[in-house]
Amino acid sequence: MSSIPQDILEINLTTQEVQRYSRPELFEKWIGGLGVAINLLNEHVPPNADSLGPENAVIFAIGSLNTFFPIISKTVVTFKSPLTGDLGESYAGGRLSLAMRFSGLGAIIIKGTAEKSSYITIVDDQVEIKRAGPLAYMYTTTLGRVLRELIPVGPGRRSSIRIGPASENLVKYGNVVVDSFRHFGRLGCGTVLGAKKIKAIVISGEKDLSLEELMPDRRVYLKTYQTIWDSCVKTDVMKKYHVLGTAQNILPLNELNALPTRNFMKGRFEHAIDISGEKFAEAYLGRRVACNTCPVGCIHVAILRERYGVDSPADIHSIAVPYDHEPIGMLGSTLELGNGIQVLKLIEQSEKFGIDAITVGVILGWLAEAYEKGIINDSDTNAQPIRFGHLDDFISVIKNIANRDPNIKDLYWLAGEGLNALVERYSDGKHFAVCFNNNPPAAYSTGPYNVIGHIIGGRHSHLDNAGYSYDQKTIGKTVEPDEAISKLCKEEEWRNILNSLIVCLFARNLYTPSLVSECLGNLGILKTERELLNLGLEIQKIRLKTKFQFGYQLQRIRDRLPRRIYEMPTGHGILSENSIKKLLDAYEDMLRTRYELKI
Amino acid sequence: MIMANRLRVAYLERCIGCYQCVLACARVNEKSLSVDRSSIKVKTIGGYEGSFAIIVCRGCLEPPCVPVCPIEGAIRARSQGGGILVNRKICDSTKCHQECVTACPIPGAIHIDQELKNAIVCRQCSTCTKFCPTGVLIMEEPKLGF
Numbered sequence: 001m002s003s004i005p006q007d008i009l010e011i012n013l014t015t016q017e018v019q020r021y022s023r024p025e026l027f028e029k030w031i032g033g034l035g036v037a038i039n040l041l042n043e044h045v046p047p048n049a050d051s052l053g054p055e056n057a058v059i060f061a062i063g064s065l066n067t068f069f070p071i072i073s074k075t076v077v078t079f080k081s082p083l084t085g086d087l088g089e090s091y092a093g094g095r096l097s098l099a100m101r102f103s104g105l106g107a108i109i110i111k112g113t114a115e116k117s118s119y120i121t122i123v124d125d126q127v128e129i130k131r132a133g134p135l136a137y138m139y140t141t142t143l144g145r146v147l148r149e150l151i152p153v154g155p156g157r158r159s160s161i162r163i164g165p166a167s168e169n170l171v172k173y174g175n176v177v178v179d180s181f182r183h184f185g186r187l188g189c190g191t192v193l194g195a196k197k198i199k200a201i202v203i204s205g206e207k208d209l210s211l212e213e214l215m216p217d218r219r220v221y222l223k224t225y226q227t228i229w230d231s232c233v234k235t236d237v238m239k240k241y242h243v244l245g246t247a248q249n250i251l252p253l254n255e256l257n258a259l260p261t262r263n264f265m266k267g268r269f270e271h272a273i274d275i276s277g278e279k280f281a282e283a284y285l286g287r288r289v290a291c292n293t294c295p296v297g298c299i300h301v302a303i304l305r306e307r308y309g310v311d312s313p314a315d316i317h318s319i320a321v322p323y324d325h326e327p328i329g330m331l332g333s334t335l336e337l338g339n340g341i342q343v344l345k346l347i348e349q350s351e352k353f354g355i356d357a358i359t360v361g362v363i364l365g366w367l368a369e370a371y372e373k374g375i376i377n378d379s380d381t382n383a384q385p386i387r388f389g390h391l392d393d394f395i396s397v398i399k400n401i402a403n404r405d406p407n408i409k410d411l412y413w414l415a416g417e418g419l420n421a422l423v424e425r426y427s428d429g430k431h432f433a434v435c436f437n438n439n440p441p442a443a444y445s446t447g448p449y450n451v452i453g454h455i456i457g458g459r460h461s462h463l464d465n466a467g468y469s470y471d472q473k474t475i476g477k478t479v480e481p482d483e484a485i486s487k488l489c490k491e492e493e494w495r496n497i498l499n500s501l502i503v504c505l506f507a508r509n510l511y512t513p514s515l516v517s518e519c520l521g522n523l524g525i526l527k528t529e530r531e532l533l534n535l536g537l538e539i540q541k542i543r544l545k546t547k548f549q550f551g552y553q554l555q556r557i558r559d560r561l562p563r564r565i566y567e568m569p570t571g572h573g574i575l576s577e578n579s580i581k582k583l584l585d586a587y588e589d590m591l592r593t594r595y596e597l598k599i
Numbered sequence: 600m601i602m603a604n605r606l607r608v609a610y611l612e613r614c615i616g617c618y619q620c621v622l623a624c625a626r627v628n629e630k631s632l633s634v635d636r637s638s639i640k641v642k643t644i645g646g647y648e649g650s651f652a653i654i655v656c657r658g659c660l661e662p663p664c665v666p667v668c669p670i671e672g673a674i675r676a677r678s679q680g681g682g683i684l685v686n687r688k689i690c691d692s693t694k695c696h697q698e699c700v701t702a703c704p705i706p707g708a709i710h711i712d713q714e715l716k717n718a719i720v721c722r723q724c725s726t727c728t729k730f731c732p733t734g735v736l737i738m739e740e741p742k743l744g745f
Contacts, residue, residue: 101632144646145646155642155643156621156640156641156642179646180646181647206635208632208635208636209631209633210631211631211632222626232732233732289616292617293619293622294617295617297616297732297733320647
């Protein structure tokens with residue numbers, strides 16, 4: 001018996017064939033999670049695959065420590081991204097990793113394309129692919145309730161993941177809603193499922209693992225568990241996440257001149273206090289919830305009260321809406337919406353249609369600036385104004401993008417393709433289209449390393465290498481480009497290990513190389529710290545190889561860098577083109593030397 | 600002397616659905632990584648948008664599950680603090696009609712492990728209370744006469 005589930009479920013939607021097989025060598029070598037999922041992506045998706053075609057695959061995987069220790073609650077998904085054309089990789093919490101663990105599954109591969117809109121149920125060893133019928137085009141929020149009633153097995157250990165109309169209409173940044181409030185948010189995993197005509201997957205399992213059979217010494221494991229639990233609950237190491245949640249970042253970033261405002265024109269927002277974590281906690285917070293195994297409970301859920309009538313104060317209903325720093329920044333300050341209720345309404349709109357809040361926020365910001373500058377006008381927008389600070393405009397535009405007509409290549413269709421498609425049509429807006437390989441950044445205008453981090457990150461995410469964090473540690477300091485690039489690359493390599501276990505990155509300061517080695521040892525997996533760091537490097541090489549094979553070109557991103565990144569305020573002041581160039585030159589050297597790539 | 604020896608879900612409003620209690624029970628009592636083998640369950644009512652429910656034995660002083668058990672010595676009331684203890688060597692779900700499960704008015708508080716063929720029920724050991732990060736669960740002296 002192994003602590004790493006070694007079974008893979010492979011579902012071919014075209015042939016309706018389902019296989020379950022074991023790959024112990026794969027899981028043992030790569031310790032699960034990202035390490036396994038990136039290798040399976042290489043095995044199953046040809047480099048020239050159409051991201052929306054049957055040859056693309058969606059690969060979910062859990063890691064060797066999932067469910068065994070606190071805050072190790074994530075599931076990874078890999079795919080070829082329809083938004084960037086290269087590596088698609090995303091993480092979600094909720095209950096999915098627990099459901100996979102107790103189904104005995106280390107990975108699930110979804111290939112091919114279903115004939116009609118369908119959903120998949122995985123209940124222990126039973127797999128069924130069923131017609132979705134009236135579930136198609138249902139809001140993700142409504143669908144969650146329907147799925148609970150439709151597949152009532154395993155309450156408490158069941159997970160349901162689903163897509164919304166945006167993904168079914170192939171908007172390139174459709175997300176996947178996991179249970180409630182968590183997402184595979186970025187890079188269009190939902191869109192790939194939409195193209196495969198998979199509306200939802202429900203998974204539940206009741207397998208259990210005998211700790212005595214599994215472990216060299218169960219008492220040692222119990223002691224390690226207790227130590228980690230004490231650190232989570234009895235020290236301040238996780239405090240910021242459970243008190244205000246990630247939304248606590250709004251005010252410090254605003255103070256730093258690093259809160260993207262008015263489509264990155266400004267770094268401070270005059271209404272920051274009204275969209276801060278403090279304000280949300282005081283005025284809107286309804287409850288906190290946690291992902292499985294996490295005693296922190298960072299998921300902050302607001303209760304949004306909405307009036308649907310004007311005749312009676314009783315014409316009101318309330319909705320639970322999750323909030324985090326990133327959606328607040330991108331749907332709040334970026335759009336100059338300075339009221340928490342407005343931000344919550346826009347988060348809810350994104351949630352219903354299943355559209356990535358970060359990406360659509362930046363696209364809405366671009367549209368508002370383009371509209372203001374006359375680059376797009378009422379004839380482009382079908383007479384829909386798109387103005388900063390106007391909630392109703394943005395509510396309508398999200399709906400128009402999500403419900404886009406594939407046969408009418410209008411502004412909303414282009415917006416559904418991403419910023420690159422918009423500026424190809426409206427080239428005068430090129431300089432303020434803030435994205436890296438068509439993927440917009442998260443709400444941290446902290447300085448050069450955030451920009452660089454997004455450009456060089458395996459999935460163009462702030463979470464790849466935490467450039468935003470390095471920025472904040474280096475304010476007022478001089479760092480040589482080689483040193484900075486080395487720092488970011490090594491951070492990303494270590495995160496490859498955390499992402500193979502799969503630790504929630506909020507606990508990255510807790511799960512040090514030493515502790516990770518100890519936890520694995522508890523389960524009989526012997527890896528020294530050095531071996532783990534080497535494995536992180538090997539995973540990075542495969543991620544980069546995959547990206548390059550899929551068509552990623554660093555030079556193309558360099559050529560397309562928007563001028564706005566050299567105009568916007570940051571925590572390090574205005575960035576110079578020369579400093580970014582030196583950093584990228586240093587990264588190109590790193591690609592050749594450390595990662596052995598010929599570029 | 601006050602004996603805090605019965606589990607109570609005292610502050611359900613604090614529950615964040617983290618499953619620490621569920622997994623701790625299985626880990627410590629059953630030596631297992633499991634949700635199903637745990638004596639305490641957390642589930643959502645209406646999904647995460649709704650509320651949490653914690654399903655666990657209420658620790659009756661006069662447990663209705665005991666007298667209905669047809670297998671002598673399979674379960675007995677605890678001598679102090681309420682609730683029951685299951686003798687795993689004697690309890691055998693294939694030799695009864697799971698009368699204990701149907702006698703309990705809390706659905707799910709007693710369930711049958713399909714592999715062990717045993718009743719799984721809380722034994723008031725307090726492990727779950729030690730792992731609840733928000734203080735939902737407490738041990739207390741039984742005062743109510745159920």
